[in-house]
Amino acid sequence: MTDDRRLAVLRAIVEDYVRTREPVGSKALVERHSLGVSPATIRNDMAALEEEGYIAQPHTSAGRIPTDLGYRMFVDRLARVKPLSSAEKRAIHSLLDAAVDLDDVLDRTVRLLAQFTHQVAVVQYPSLSRSTVRHIELVPLAADRILVVLITDTGRVEQRVAEVGAELTDQVLADLRARLNTVAVGAPLTSVGTHAEEVAATFPADDRAAVGRVVDALATTADSEREERIVLAGTANLARSGPDFARSIEPVLEALEEQVVLLRLLTDMAADTGDVGVRIGHETAYEGLAETSLVASGYGAPGQVVARIGVLGPTRMDYPTTIGTVRAVARYLSRILAS
Amino acid sequence: MTDDRRLAVLRAIVEDYVRTREPVGSKALVERHSLGVSPATIRNDMAALEEEGYIAQPHTSAGRIPTDLGYRMFVDRLARVKPLSSAEKRAIHSLLDAAVDLDDVLDRTVRLLAQFTHQVAVVQYPSLSRSTVRHIELVPLAADRILVVLITDTGRVEQRVAEVGAELTDQVLADLRARLNTVAVGAPLTSVGTHAEEVAATFPADDRAAVGRVVDALATTADSEREERIVLAGTANLARSGPDFARSIEPVLEALEEQVVLLRLLTDMAADTGDVGVRIGHETAYEGLAETSLVASGYGAPGQVVARIGVLGPTRMDYPTTIGTVRAVARYLSRILAS
DNA sequence: CTTGGCACTCAGAGGAGAGGAGTGCCAGCC
């Protein structure tokens, strides 16, 4: 028994199961794939694959189903990523090029991804922690209310209103604005807090308190942890995934609302490399996603991942196409943002 | 047969059905509610109620189920709105008071509403069309890119980047900013476009094109139609609604993604009055929501609805508590925003 | 108008049985 054939069998099982959603048996396998051997031989291979944990039987006298490990093997060694159709490529171009700002780009992207993959799409906003400051603006709304606006190099615009007990003259405000920008522009957001406090310290005691409030607001705005955001689309696709997945949909919806879970997952994977990563079933280490896989990729400047996009669906998804789509969309998104 | 009793029967049917999710029969009715008559009498009433379209039978030899019309009657004439528990009131206070800005307030509100009602909660952002301008800010990002920020009296902050072909000197920009604010502050957003164009026309021809770009960006930002936003929470509650509702969940999720549908619904109802309104089943006039009801209320200054919040759930929901909750949360939200 | 009685209907539960897909194993063959 050659190892090659056993892997071919595994691949065939995964492909057939993904297509039919039914356990696949030895006879059906030889019929659909030209493996050149008899069902009995395949049965031996299957027994071995089961022994090694790549496939499993729902019950005796049923065909085999890939396990998480089986999918893992498939993804790592057997799958050949499918490129996008040219119609899809055109759709990406025409849709994303028409976007007017960051919000719009990400919104269109996530919808596109959901539509292409027929699954739930996730887009993470460019992480504040890896961004640098492009500009800080202070806008007086009333004598004692200042709107603090923070603009990053990735195009994100964050704002917050600071209630500054005392009054701040336009003079002081202009001064503060100028100095903040001098110090902070180009610096990573993570350092904004300390930079800003240093600036605040140089102000006369009279204004110290009010300036402090403004600086606090700026610091919270720049606090990356709190401000991680994600956008979803295609949740209805979950319900369309078929009756076999119906049970799982509630916990998945829950996980989607608990954005924390998703964020941690996205951050964990593909943190290292910018390319597409896959988390299969239990690998997500989250109970609610035990029957779900996440295909995600970083995006941003080459070699510098600013955030991630991904697709969430049943473990029995079509990995080759999904991976291809996620990769293509991530690349195009990166290109758009770079311009 | 008195009309009173027939209505009492209808109320009993609705209440029991909502509680048990099973068709309710004449015998069970007299047992659970002290109606003082025999099952046979009730049967006559039920036949009449069915004749009038308030209840229906899933099949012969099953109990009765309220129709949309039955629920409508229940809501309009039979239900007594249930006030919030004091624990819930405390929860509202402690949670919403801790919010830091509009985004945060609405986010907390929608989560709260979902948690209280165990259904899908919707919050619409304060409509731009009914807001007035509090401030306009122009921030140069680069020589030819201007960030246009628009702040409304309802606390919304909208921004957009304008690519202004030519360069704009700080001088011109400051001038433009000052004049725009002079003209637009306090004016309704709907008039911002025309105001801004008038201002632009007064600039020297050299800058006219660049200024025009900025003004365009401002106008789109103020374009209310495009910028209606809603926030959702509790979609997982849909899946928790029980197996009888499982079929309906996919179209509902779809409707939720098609925010347009929801927006139209919200706008249509309670447009007139600020109080709680209810759309039941087919009354939503949207196929996907045929088995769903929407309970919504306006919020904002008294008599002046700036936007709406609501709850979406199976037609067989507990209307008295849901209405009570939505009303209470809407009122509290209004109070928070007024301060 | 209300009521008890009664015949009738029909969904749903439960069980029996047939069918069939799929398996594991073994003995023979290349």
Add this chain to the structure above:
DNA sequence: GGCTGGCACTCCTCTCCTCTGAGTGCCAAG
């Protein structure tokens, strides 16, 4: 040694059937 056909076995699934019981509509009497 690996491959193959044959074969007995397992057990899920589907279908059909029956039976039960809740619930009804109607009627005649109170």
